[in-house]
Amino acid sequence: MTENKxxxxxxxxxxxxxxxxxxxxxxxxxxxxxxxxxxIPGRLIPLPGGIAxxxxxxxxxxxxxYAKWEKExxxxxxxxxxxxxxxx
Amino acid sequence: MIYLDNAATSMRKPEEVIRAxxxxxxxxxxxxxxxxxxxxxxxxxxxxVRQQLADFFHAGDASRISFTANSTESLNIAVKGLLLxxxxxxxxxxxxxxxxxxxxxxxxxxxxITCLDCDETGMVYAEDFEKAVRDNTRAIICTHGxxxxxxxxxxxxxxxxxxxxxxxxxxxxxxTAGIFDIDVEKMKVDVxxxxxxxxxxxxxxxxxxxxxxxxxxxxxxxxxxxxxTFDRAHPDQMPEALEAGTLNGPGICGLGAALSYIExxxxxxxxxxxxxxxxxFYREIKDIPGIRIYGNFRQPHRCPIVTFNIGEExxxxxxxxxxxxxxxxxxxxxxxxxxxxxxLGTRSQGAVRTSFSHYNTMDEVMEAxxxxxxESRLYGR
Numbered sequence: 262m263t264e265n266k267x268x269x270x271x272x273x274x275x276x277x278x279x280x281x282x283x284x285x286x287x288x289x290x291x292x293x294x295x296x297x298x299x300x301i302p303g304r305l306i307p308l309p310g311g312i313a314x315x316x317x318x319x320x321x322x323x324x325x326x327y328a329k330w331e332k333e334x335x336x337x338x339x340x341x342x343x344x345x346x347x348x349x
Numbered sequence: 350m351i352y353l354d355n356a357a358t359s360m361r362k363p364e365e366v367i368r369a370x371x372x373x374x375x376x377x378x379x380x381x382x383x384x385x386x387x388x389x390x391x392x393x394x395x396x397x398v399r400q401q402l403a404d405f406f407h408a409g410d411a412s413r414i415s416f417t418a419n420s421t422e423s424l425n426i427a428v429k430g431l432l433l434x435x436x437x438x439x440x441x442x443x444x445x446x447x448x449x450x451x452x453x454x455x456x457x458x459x460x461x462i463t464c465l466d467c468d469e470t471g472m473v474y475a476e477d478f479e480k481a482v483r484d485n486t487r488a489i490i491c492t493h494g495x496x497x498x499x500x501x502x503x504x505x506x507x508x509x510x511x512x513x514x515x516x517x518x519x520x521x522x523x524x525t526a527g528i529f530d531i532d533v534e535k536m537k538v539d540v541x542x543x544x545x546x547x548x549x550x551x552x553x554x555x556x557x558x559x560x561x562x563x564x565x566x567x568x569x570x571x572x573x574x575x576x577x578t579f580d581r582a583h584p585d586q587m588p589e590a591l592e593a594g595t596l597n598g599p600g601i602c603g604l605g606a607a608l609s610y611i612e613x614x615x616x617x618x619x620x621x622x623x624x625x626x627x628x629x630f631y632r633e634i635k636d637i638p639g640i641r642i643y644g645n646f647r648q649p650h651r652c653p654i655v656t657f658n659i660g661e662e663x664x665x666x667x668x669x670x671x672x673x674x675x676x677x678x679x680x681x682x683x684x685x686x687x688x689x690x691x692x693l694g695t696r697s698q699g700a701v702r703t704s705f706s707h708y709n710t711m712d713e714v715m716e717a718x719x720x721x722x723x724e725s726r727l728y729g730r
Contacts, residue, residue: 284586286381286575287412290396307384315576315584318384318392341586 279327280345281336282314288341289318292334296320301330312345321349351677351713356496356524356654356704358546358553362607369606370552373599380598381575381589391598398605399588405608406541407532408559415591416557416601420523421447422569423542423558426591427519428452428490430566431540434459436487439516441465441473442688443495443502448521449688452490461485467692470645471498475506482510488517493531494524497686497693497702498644499627499654501525508537517564523547524652527611528620539564548619550611551604554597560587568593614707622707623653626714630703631655633718637725643693643700653705659721659728664699667724671701675720679703 283289293305303322308314324346327334336342352360373394378387380395399411408414417423428451432438440452442464456462463481465473478489489511494501504520511518519540522531527548533541538559545555560566571583572593584590611619634640639660645651659667668681682699683690690696703717 284576285412285584285589286392287396287399287588288586290392291411293393294396294400305384305389315586317381317575317578 275348277324277346277348278321279324280309280312280347281320281322281334282308282312282316282343282345283318283320284315284341286316286318289316289320292320292342296334299330299333301333302326309347309349312347314343351675351709351717353703353705353709353713353717354678354680355706355709356499356547356652356702357680359548359550359706359708361706361708362550362552362603363610365606365610366551366603370599370603373602377598377602379595382595394602394605395596395598398601398608401605401608402557402559405531405612406526406543406559407534408541409534410562412587413562414557414559415588416555416596417591418554418597419546419556420521420542420544423544423556424448424490424519424521425451426558426566426569427540427542428455429569431517431519431564432460432487435461435485437461437463437483437485438488438490439463439465439478439481439486440489441491441502442467442692443471443473443492443497443500444490444686444688445492445496445521445523446685446687447523448490448492464688467689470647471495471500471643471689471693472645473502475503475510478507479510479514482514482516486514486516488519490519490521492521492524493529494652495644495686495689496524496652496654497684497689497700498656499524499652499704500645501529501648501651504531504536504538508535511539512537524654527607528616528623528652529650530616533559533561540566545600545604545607549604550607552600555600555604558591560591566591570594619707620650623705623709624650626705626707626709626711627651627653627655629711630705630714630718633715634721637722639725639728640721643695654702655704656700656702657721658695658698658700659725661698662728664695664701667701670724671717671720675716677717677720 377391380391522543526543539561541559545551546553570593664681671677
């Protein structure tokens with residue numbers, strides 16, 4: 262590991278994120294695919310231990326981006342997804 | 350070598366299939382088991398193929414497609430996961446053992462089976478299914494195309510019968526997927542079972558099952574899924590509900606490349622080429638003295654298969670000679686279709702099956718026909 266990388270890790274600051282969870286890996290992949298097509302920023306990460314969900318992957322994005330794209334994302338009741346604020 | 354055994358497996362694959370499998374073997378981690386690049390490469394690749402298959406079969410949502418190892422696994426999932434003791438199911442003598450044997454197992458557990466007989470050309474029609482419907486009929490399960498005669502059943506009409514009577518329609522598309530357009534919506538198919546290594550031109554060990562939205566199937570297998578780790582029961586969400594264990598990622602990526610190839614060439618073009626070859630072979634051999642051909646060749650469309658016998662000669666001996674003397678690969682024997690052979694009266698003789706790919710050429714067809722002509726001339730000497 263380079264010194265720069267080490268320095269970057271030491272200075273890491275925790276941030277508030279929106280975490281979208283899924284019941285299946287396929288649903289997570291479908292979300293990633295949809296976001297890529299629509300240019301919605303965010304990415305799939307391993308599900309933090311503090312959140313319980315079916316799938317080990319979740320979609321992470323910044324709260325302001327979530328607010329902007331909430332309608333297109335179609336999360337929440339009946340969608341098979343759950344939305345959390347999570348500091349990480 | 351002239352390979353005319355494409356109904357067993359399409360040996361020649363598009364170049365991009367080989368490249369996709371090789372790429373996957375070099376870059377893929379385990380899908381759904383992590384968020385690192387290797388795992389995500391696998392997950393993205395597999396999801397992409399799932400969506401391709403959903404589009405290909407007009408299933409809409411990718412989550413309705415589960416991957417399996419082949420049609421046999423898909424059919425076992427459908428038969429054992431949907432039928433219950435006391436249910437009645439309608440099937441046909443055209444079926445492969447991958448349908449019949451799971452059904453016989455279920456028969457031992459109290460499922461009642463009606464097996465529709467065929468006419469002298471090996472055909473079964475939608476009205477035959479309608480006449481067999483009873484109060485306790487739960488499902489129709491049948492092949493889309495006979496692996497022995499190549500006869501094509503009218504899936505749309507049979508699906509309409511199932512729909513009219515509120516029955517499940519389970520379609521075995523082993524011989525037709527990739528060659529004929531299959532629209533699960535239009536055909537009212539509840540469960541579609543397909544293999545990847547025949548008409549779909551993918552690697553062996555790939556296949557899948559489409560399950561209509563709202564229909565739940567008891568899984569055949571349970572185990573690792575990458576989701577709901579701490580639950581004692583296997584998750585019931587599709588498609589993972591029917592996918593315990595690590596998927597055949599490289600094979601699935603190969604299947605995806607094959608689907609792209611088929612979409613580029615077009616199923617209509619593939620069917621046109623294969624039917625041209627099949628009908629040319631049929632025309633060349635049909636009037637040879639002593640030749641008996643099985644199946645309905647008056648159908649406007651049929652699977653690219655011509656099955657025949659030479660007199661009373663053992664089909665295995667004919668197939669052996671075709672390979673030894675002419676370097677032609679065909680399939681002899683029972684073709685895992687015992688009831689169809691029984692109906693055709695070829696249980697002991699078996700039959701010689703030739704099956705064509707769009708990669709075959711007219712020269713190969715003519716050479717094979719000449720070989721059959723010669724073998725027929727020598728028959729009995």
